[in-house]
Amino acid sequence: MNKKKLVLIGNGMAGVRAVEEILKISKDAFDITIFGTEPHPNYNRILLSKVLQGDTEVKDITLNDWNWYEENNITLFTGETVTKIDSEMKVVRSDKGRIVPYDEVIIATGSVPFILPLPGADKEGVTAFRDIKDTDIMLEASKKYKKAAVIGGGLLGLEAARGLLNLGMDVSVIHIAPTLMERQLDETAGKLLQNELEKQGMKFLLEASTAEIYGEDRVEGLKFKDGSQLEADLVVMAVGIKPNISLAVESGLDVNRGIIVNDFLQTNIPNVYAVGECAEHNGIPYGLVAPLYEQGMVLAKHICGKATDGYKGSVLSTQLKVSGVEVFSAGDFMEGDDKKSLKIFDEQDGIYKKIVLRGNKIVGAVLFGDSKEGSRLFSMIKKEADISDTEKITILQPIGEEAGESLVASMPDDEIICGCNGVSKGTIVQAIKEQGCTTVDAIKGCTSASRSCGGCKPLVADVLQFTLGSDFDASSQKEAICSCTTLSRDEVVEEIRAKGLKHIKEVMNVLGWESEGCSKCRPALNYYLAMVNPIGYEDERESRFVNERMHANIQKDGTYSVVPRMYGGVTNASELRRIADVVEKYEIPLVKVTGGQRIDLFGVKKDDLPRVWQDLDMNSGYAYGKSLRTVKTCVGETFCRFGTQDSMGLGIRLEKKFEGLQTPHKVKMAVSACPRSCAESGFKDIGFIGIDGGWELYVGGNGGTHVRGGDLLYKVKTDDEAMEITGAYLQYYRETATYLERTSAWIERVGLAHVQSVLDDKQKRIELNARMDETLSVYKDPWKEIIEDKKTTKELFETVEMS
Ligand SMILES: Cc1cc2nc3c(=O)[nH]c(=O)nc-3n(C[C@H](O)[C@H](O)[C@H](O)COP(=O)(O)OP(=O)(O)OC[C@H]3O[C@@H](n4cnc5c(N)ncnc54)[C@H](O)[C@@H]3O)c2cc1C
Numbered sequence: 001m002n003k004k005k006l007v008l009i010g011n012g013m014a015g016v017r018a019v020e021e022i023l024k025i026s027k028d029a030f031d032i033t034i035f036g037t038e039p040h041p042n043y044n045r046i047l048l049s050k051v052l053q054g055d056t057e058v059k060d061i062t063l064n065d066w067n068w069y070e071e072n073n074i075t076l077f078t079g080e081t082v083t084k085i086d087s088e089m090k091v092v093r094s095d096k097g098r099i100v101p102y103d104e105v106i107i108a109t110g111s112v113p114f115i116l117p118l119p120g121a122d123k124e125g126v127t128a129f130r131d132i133k134d135t136d137i138m139l140e141a142s143k144k145y146k147k148a149a150v151i152g153g154g155l156l157g158l159e160a161a162r163g164l165l166n167l168g169m170d171v172s173v174i175h176i177a178p179t180l181m182e183r184q185l186d187e188t189a190g191k192l193l194q195n196e197l198e199k200q201g202m203k204f205l206l207e208a209s210t211a212e213i214y215g216e217d218r219v220e221g222l223k224f225k226d227g228s229q230l231e232a233d234l235v236v237m238a239v240g241i242k243p244n245i246s247l248a249v250e251s252g253l254d255v256n257r258g259i260i261v262n263d264f265l266q267t268n269i270p271n272v273y274a275v276g277e278c279a280e281h282n283g284i285p286y287g288l289v290a291p292l293y294e295q296g297m298v299l300a301k302h303i304c305g306k307a308t309d310g311y312k313g314s315v316l317s318t319q320l321k322v323s324g325v326e327v328f329s330a331g332d333f334m335e336g337d338d339k340k341s342l343k344i345f346d347e348q349d350g351i352y353k354k355i356v357l358r359g360n361k362i363v364g365a366v367l368f369g370d371s372k373e374g375s376r377l378f379s380m381i382k383k384e385a386d387i388s389d390t391e392k393i394t395i396l397q398p399i400g401e402e403a404g405e406s407l408v409a410s411m412p413d414d415e416i417i418c419g420c421n422g423v424s425k426g427t428i429v430q431a432i433k434e435q436g437c438t439t440v441d442a443i444k445g446c447t448s449a450s451r452s453c454g455g456c457k458p459l460v461a462d463v464l465q466f467t468l469g470s471d472f473d474a475s476s477q478k479e480a481i482c483s484c485t486t487l488s489r490d491e492v493v494e495e496i497r498a499k500g501l502k503h504i505k506e507v508m509n510v511l512g513w514e515s516e517g518c519s520k521c522r523p524a525l526n527y528y529l530a531m532v533n534p535i536g537y538e539d540e541r542e543s544r545f546v547n548e549r550m551h552a553n554i555q556k557d558g559t560y561s562v563v564p565r566m567y568g569g570v571t572n573a574s575e576l577r578r579i580a581d582v583v584e585k586y587e588i589p590l591v592k593v594t595g596g597q598r599i600d601l602f603g604v605k606k607d608d609l610p611r612v613w614q615d616l617d618m619n620s621g622y623a624y625g626k627s628l629r630t631v632k633t634c635v636g637e638t639f640c641r642f643g644t645q646d647s648m649g650l651g652i653r654l655e656k657k658f659e660g661l662q663t664p665h666k667v668k669m670a671v672s673a674c675p676r677s678c679a680e681s682g683f684k685d686i687g688f689i690g691i692d693g694g695w696e697l698y699v700g701g702n703g704g705t706h707v708r709g710g711d712l713l714y715k716v717k718t719d720d721e722a723m724e725i726t727g728a729y730l731q732y733y734r735e736t737a738t739y740l741e742r743t744s745a746w747i748e749r750v751g752l753a754h755v756q757s758v759l760d761d762k763q764k765r766i767e768l769n770a771r772m773d774e775t776l777s778v779y780k781d782p783w784k785e786i787i788e789d790k791k792t793t794k795e796l797f798e799t800v801e802m803s
């Protein structure tokens with residue numbers, strides 16, 4: 001049989017995926033020729049961000065290597081650009097004078113970066129961020145130069161900026177709009193994102209309009225329309241893209257912004273198709289791989305003569321690939337006349353969730369700080385789910401977690417796990433059960449899930465764990481603690497232990513960190529070092545988050561909030577008098593009783609902090625730390641007629657013993673003297689409920705954004721037993737949790753039964769408590785420590801002289 005001749009113009013992500021689909025349907029139907037301007041085989045453009053961020057290397061982002069073309073009998077011309085499609089002669093012509101005949105031709109020429117037409121835009125040191133060549137320019141520049149300016153605060157600009165920070169550059173992002181990623185996020189999420197990225201060291205110039213790029217041959221800086229300037233020896237333009245239509249225009253195809261195609265990706269000229277970012281369907285040129293892959297699937301079916309309903313357009317979802325930041329946006333995310341929103345905003349933990357409803361249908365969502373629910377919400381948006389029969393607020397709450405189920409357990413089979421490749425939970429489960437996949441990599445090979453941006457890897461791993469149950473081998477699924485290393489959390493902790501490491505720098509040197517560390521690994525290492533070696537480790541204050549460095553919570557106006565310790569929520573006249581005096585003396589604008597039964601002083605000026613602490617003469621309530629926060633108590637048997645136990649007594653004892661204890665994440669406790677549970681013991685990390693003859697001890701509860709009822713761990717008879725179990729439980733959490741993992745997530749990961757089996761072993765409990773006591777033995781109240789140490793006081797509060 002005479003094979004038809006298929007020519008693909010553009011060796012990029014969309015075009016080659018369409019060819020892969022064609023080969024799947026009809027391996028021998030075509031003689032295939034591919035032209036690509038770039039000198040590389042088909043690679044994952046998405047991961048250039050990760051190359052720049054140091055997570056991977058160019059050699060590791062190839063999607064189809066040279067062998068693949070050979071194995072599939074594809075003739076490949078790289079470094080060669082097609083200059084014309086001659087549809088009368090049915091041939092394509094290249095810039096090297098080659099003429100190749102076709103029966104069908106697919107144009108997949110992608111996009112070109114938009115370059116602002118500024119004076120100086122052609123200077124050395126000005127680059128776009130689109131391909132391997134641009135990435136190399138940035139990697140080279142970072143070795144010689146220090147100051148980078150990224151123009152554009154969209155997805156691409158921010159990912160580039162994070163990469164340049166990782167490369168040790170001083171990075172400013174110049175953005176034209178008042179908030180970041182305004183095409184994907186609303187104002188609140190945009191500001192939260194800015195806040196988080198500022199903490200990571202990025203600088204921002206918002207509502208800034210660049211007028212000129214100045215310098216001799218090489219760029220030296222930017223001038224703005226308001227007359228101000230910024231020095232820069234590298235400028236990255238990331239202000240959007242335009243479909244690459246020059247070949248189509250030259251060849252007489254109908255174009256608008258992109259090459260106009262119908263539902264079957266056909267252009268106006270017979271046998272000429274367009275797919276990917278260069279194509280415009282129903283007025284929309286797409287700029288993310290998910291819709292392009294959907295197009296590729298339709299095109300493959302059509303060109304192979306298989307029935308298809310055609311491409312009907314796509315709802316989009318995006319995630320930013322910057323470690324330590326969870327941002328998700330999908331669909332129609334802005335409120336409007338006919339669109340109303342539903343929001344949850346936990347300002348303290350920086351978590352923001354919003355869904356947008358048109359009538360009773362979900363049409364969009366924005367998640368910041370916690371994007372676990374992204375795939376569920378995206379499925380609902382795609383299905384235009386009707387929520388008239390659902391209590392609205394529950395849509396933003398994690399499904400299944402309240403019932404103690406894992407997130408994936410509660411997902412229906414048709415829920416999409418990998419947005420880029422449109423792979424559902426059911427398809428992954430099938431690959432595990434029927435094709436014997438036991439690792440995320442194997443699933444990638446079988447289903448394409450996680451093959452593109454990689455953002456779905458944790459969810460794929462969860463499906464794997466959930467499906468395999470006890471056959472799941474966690475050790476073969478290791479995940480690096482951050483992009484600065486390939487070592488996992490367990491490996492790092494083990495090395496710290498085995499090699500007796502004491503300082504972050506030592507860990508990085510000995511364990512071969514590839515950079516100075518990042519905002520993800522530095523605080524984590526500080527915690528692991530302290531956990532393994534509480535007496536010998538050297539604390540690195542600069543690696544802590546700002547609130548933990550300052551021992552107070554920074555507020556949005558730059559002032560601080562101060563919460564003194566009130567053991568068990570109990571206070572007295574003398575403490576209250578001192579608090580009142582401090583409020584008057586330092587003109588503290590707001591005094592508020594907190595949910596944790598203590599008093600919060602808001603609006604304290606930074607310079608006043610040490611004197612406020614001195615005058616209060618109370619211990620720090622650690623309202624800012626990854627540590628024990630409060631032990632809330634009810635009045636109990638002392639005053640309440642229902643009380644069967646001394647809740648205040650146990651609460652105060654717990655708080656006095658464990659105050660200041662550093663934990664992977666914050667820990668809240670509560671003690672109620674009867675099952676009415678006035679102190680809300682069922683929703684705390686550790687909660688006690690008084691019963692006749694003792695206490696019930698609940699663990700893993702959470703009352704925040706992921707509401708979770710605690711699990712009954714034990715019943716104990718005496719306060720001493722309660723203290724002993726609490727010590728062992730907390731120490732086991734400290735030793736096995738990942739930094740920033742709340743007890744509610746940890747207990748689900750490791751399992752209640754497992755924790756019980758550890759704590760059932762008396763010897764283990766003794767050992768855990770011994771290590772806990774060692775940790776507690778070095779605790780000093782940080783407020784007192786700082787005010788007694790003039791040098792630290794001066795470093796932290798430069799202008800303050802203590803008497
Ligand atoms: C740094 C970065 C990060 C990204 N991250 C994400 C992400 O997280 N998620 C996501 O969904 N998308 C992301 N994208 C977008 C995604 O990479 C694109 O949507 C996708 O690559 C587009 O595929 P395409 O095949 O249409 O175009 P391309 O991948 O650009 O391929 C087009 C190819 O055609 C070649 N070509 C052009 N004209 C000719 C010609 N006349 N002859 C021969 N060859 C020609 C080009 O040189 C190019 O190699 C990212 C993009 C970048 C740059």
Ligand SMILES: NC(=O)c1ccc[n+]([C@@H]2O[C@H](COP(=O)([O-])OP(=O)(O)OC[C@H]3O[C@@H](n4cnc5c(N)ncnc54)[C@H](O)[C@@H]3O)[C@@H](O)[C@H]2O)c1
Binds near residue numbers: 182319
């Ligand atoms: N994680 C991801 O999904 C991801 C990552 C990188 C790139 N991409 C894709 O790559 C493409 C390019 O990304 P992008 O961020 O360049 O495009 P974009 O259009 O999403 O964002 C460009 C940003 O630049 C800003 N801008 C425009 N003119 C400006 C000016 N003169 N000065 C300062 N700022 C200006 C805009 O306000 C906008 O926020 C998009 O299709 C994007 O979806 C996706």
Ligand code: SF4
Binds near residue numbers: 644647673
């Ligand atoms: S929990 Fe029980 S004992 Fe405590 S205050 Fe409430 S009703 Fe009284």
Ligand code: FES
Binds near residue numbers: 417418419421451452
């Ligand atoms: S979501 Fe991008 S690879 Fe799966």
